[in-house]
Amino acid sequence: MSKHLPRLLVPVGAAILVLFFMPWLPPNITGQDLAAGYVSGVEGFGFFYLNLLCAVLIIGAGVFLWRNKYNKLASFVAVVSSAVALMVTFFGMSTLASPVILNIDFVNLAMYGFWGIMAASIVGFIAGFASFARKADNFKFLLLSPAVLVVAVVTAYPLVNTFILSFREWRLDRSPRPEGFVGLENYLRAFDDRFFWNSVYVTITFTVISVVLSVVLGLAMALILQKPSRMNTIVKTTLIFPFAVAPALKGFSWRFMLNPSWGVYDSMIDSVFPFMADVVWLANPFWAQFWLAISEVWGWAPLIALMFLGALGSISPDIFEAAKVEGANNFELFRFVTLPLLKPVIIIVTLLKTIFSLKMFDQVVTMTGGGPGRATQTLNYYVYLNGFRFIDMGYASALAYLLIIALTIFAIFYVRALYGKEGI
Amino acid sequence: MQVILIGIGLIVSLPIFIALFTSFKLPTEVITYPPRVLPTEWTVQNYFSAWQSNPFGRFMINSFIQTSLITLGQVVFSVLAAYAFAILEFPGRNLIFYIILGSLMIPFELTVIPNFQLISSLDWANTYQGLAVPFLASAFGVFMLRQFFLTVPKELHDAAIIDGASNWRYLWQILVPLSKGSIGAFAIFAFLSAYNQYLWPLIITNEINMRTTQIGIRFFMVNLERGADWGAVMAATIIVSAPTLIAFLIAQKQLVKGIAMTGLKG
Numbered sequence: 231m232s233k234h235l236p237r238l239l240v241p242v243g244a245a246i247l248v249l250f251f252m253p254w255l256p257p258n259i260t261g262q263d264l265a266a267g268y269v270s271g272v273e274g275f276g277f278f279y280l281n282l283l284c285a286v287l288i289i290g291a292g293v294f295l296w297r298n299k300y301n302k303l304a305s306f307v308a309v310v311s312s313a314v315a316l317m318v319t320f321f322g323m324s325t326l327a328s329p330v331i332l333n334i335d336f337v338n339l340a341m342y343g344f345w346g347i348m349a350a351s352i353v354g355f356i357a358g359f360a361s362f363a364r365k366a367d368n369f370k371f372l373l374l375s376p377a378v379l380v381v382a383v384v385t386a387y388p389l390v391n392t393f394i395l396s397f398r399e400w401r402l403d404r405s406p407r408p409e410g411f412v413g414l415e416n417y418l419r420a421f422d423d424r425f426f427w428n429s430v431y432v433t434i435t436f437t438v439i440s441v442v443l444s445v446v447l448g449l450a451m452a453l454i455l456q457k458p459s460r461m462n463t464i465v466k467t468t469l470i471f472p473f474a475v476a477p478a479l480k481g482f483s484w485r486f487m488l489n490p491s492w493g494v495y496d497s498m499i500d501s502v503f504p505f506m507a508d509v510v511w512l513a514n515p516f517w518a519q520f521w522l523a524i525s526e527v528w529g530w531a532p533l534i535a536l537m538f539l540g541a542l543g544s545i546s547p548d549i550f551e552a553a554k555v556e557g558a559n560n561f562e563l564f565r566f567v568t569l570p571l572l573k574p575v576i577i578i579v580t581l582l583k584t585i586f587s588l589k590m591f592d593q594v595v596t597m598t599g600g601g602p603g604r605a606t607q608t609l610n611y612y613v614y615l616n617g618f619r620f621i622d623m624g625y626a627s628a629l630a631y632l633l634i635i636a637l638t639i640f641a642i643f644y645v646r647a648l649y650g651k652e653g654i
Numbered sequence: 655m656q657v658i659l660i661g662i663g664l665i666v667s668l669p670i671f672i673a674l675f676t677s678f679k680l681p682t683e684v685i686t687y688p689p690r691v692l693p694t695e696w697t698v699q700n701y702f703s704a705w706q707s708n709p710f711g712r713f714m715i716n717s718f719i720q721t722s723l724i725t726l727g728q729v730v731f732s733v734l735a736a737y738a739f740a741i742l743e744f745p746g747r748n749l750i751f752y753i754i755l756g757s758l759m760i761p762f763e764l765t766v767i768p769n770f771q772l773i774s775s776l777d778w779a780n781t782y783q784g785l786a787v788p789f790l791a792s793a794f795g796v797f798m799l800r801q802f803f804l805t806v807p808k809e810l811h812d813a814a815i816i817d818g819a820s821n822w823r824y825l826w827q828i829l830v831p832l833s834k835g836s837i838g839a840f841a842i843f844a845f846l847s848a849y850n851q852y853l854w855p856l857i858i859t860n861e862i863n864m865r866t867t868q869i870g871i872r873f874f875m876v877n878l879e880r881g882a883d884w885g886a887v888m889a890a891t892i893i894v895s896a897p898t899l900i901a902f903l904i905a906q907k908q909l910v911k912g913i914a915m916t917g918l919k920g
Contacts, residue, residue: 473902617767
């Protein structure tokens with residue numbers, strides 16, 4: 231590895247620059263901001279010094295590669311452009327730092343320097359990385375880095391960031407940037423917030439109803455569709471419809487069908503249970519929750535049925551034959567043969583569905599809008615409300631973390647169930 | 655038994671057919687009581703009024719660009735990473751794989767605040783890159799394609815390497831053609847989930863010209879809620895759902911296979 235280190239430095243130094251600074255760089259940045267370290271994202275650690283460090287890193291590594299005749303063009307471009315950009319930045323910066331009244335040209339100069347380093351870093355990154363990855367042992371880095379990079383930026387970094395934010399005060403209407411640390415205040419606030427507890431209650435009820443119904447109905451459908459026939463093939467085709475349908479269509483067609491005056495479901499139910507004719511489904515807290523769960527079951531039960539069908543297909547028919555020869559009736563066949571064999575899949579599917587139910591969001595927006603009142607505000611929807619309606623980012627982050635913790639627990643069980651003791 | 659089967663098929667597809675039939679009804683007939691499933695008089699008027707009330711063409715183009723970028727990125731990057739996890743051996747491989755798999759469990763909704771902050775500080779709100787870049791890689795794709803690559807005999811790889819092929823060549827000229835089916839299935843998945851995305855386009859776009867179909871239609875609904883021209887609403891949802899329904903009809907076999915794999919070991 232040691233001999234690869236210099237080769238890695240160019241792309242790594244460049245990546246630090248790009249990753250670390252790009253996201254924090256406001257579009258309308260001024261020279262003063264640069265000098266104040268405003269864009270560094272890490273308060274107290276000046277942008278300038280880290281920039282300097284990375285540029286020196288790139289230049290050093292580039293010179294080393296140049297001397298070792300390793301992809302001359304790449305190291306040349308990286309070194310020269312980094313050096314020029316660095317000089318320009320340094321010149322601009324030193325002017326900014328002095329008490330002299332700012333000359334706007336120098337501000338621009340510092341900016342050009344900054345973007346120059348950026349451009350050089352990107353060129354250096356691509357060139358350095360390509361030459362690095364051409365070596366057979368380094369090929370894996372080329373393969374892995376795009377996916378790992380995206381996961382790191384989109385999932386890992388936000389996870390850490392949300393965690394930190396959850397301990398800070400940050401109302402977007404008061405300040406464009408996070409404010410002071412408030413310790414556990416955001417979490418304590420959640421425990422005192424009855425709307426939070428309401429959303430927890432809604433989420434749990436919703437999860438229990440939709441998981442139980444989806445899995446039971448899915449299993450029932452799979453058992454009915456088990457035998458291959460032409461009719462089964464057609465029905466199986468329709469099973470995937472709800473999955474392919476847009477969330478908008480899901481929510482709105484259900485809302486339409488439950489409309490008290492011209493909804494088809496409403497009139498069907500009214501004709502079977504006349505005493506329910508007066509119920510306005512989505513205006514009643516209980517029924518709104520119920521129908522929200524049912525619409526979710528409609529989307530998931532067929533999908534789960536397809537998963538079970540896959541599992542049933544992999545069970546050898548000999549087992550059923552043997553049980554029949556032993557004199558088992560249909561119920562016993564199901565209870566003592568099918569069910570135990572399906573148990574691992576049932577567990578996996580249940581956990582998967584639980585994870586998806588806990589983070590229910592789309593249909594809450596399209597079907598009920600969280601209402602009536604707060605009756606269908608799931609936890610995920612409540613996070614969204616706090617973050618993007620009340621723009622209270624700190625509190626929303628704390629709420630999000632409470633949900634992440636719940637999800638992680640189920641996710642661990644899911645991965646365990648999926649891979650069991652065999653390992654990956 | 656047959657009756658139950660038909661019943662299942664009907665219940666499952668009913669909401670879609672209701673939407674479809676309603677979209678062909680005259681405005682007066684949509685709100686008649688008692689409601690009827692089939693229109694007495696078929697009309698395409700709703701499609702015209704839905705299409706004219708909103709720049710659906712623009713929404714479609716936006717969705718198309720966003721969805722193609724995401725699908726392409728997810729397929730290419732997943733193939734690359736899956737190859738490393740399935741074929742190559744290196745220290746830390748399983749650890750990195752576990753981390754990728756773990757990210758599958760973290761819902762995007764919960765990482766949305768820092769992502770929003772990041773993308774808007776790049777000034778990428780209301781842009782195609784803002785819509786697409788956060789989704790360019792897919793843990794699910796890496797997972798699914800790795801499972802498939804593992805089923806390809808290792809001897810094939812060894813033979814190719816002995817014959818002088820590089821890993822790069824083996825991947826693109828042998829393994830990828832062999833796994834067309836799985837890659838296709840995953841591409842359909844990527845397409846469906848990208849097209850059906852809801853929360854992210856909702857918060858990252860606020861200009862009408864950058865809205866995707868899902869979000870465009872949402873505002874359409876909200877505005878219509880008071881007057882509730884349900885025929886036009888349903889016509890709009892049908893327009894919006896058409897690409898996914900067509901994609902599903904083309905590739906339903908691969909989809910069923912892919913779904914079965916989520917619950918099973920591949």
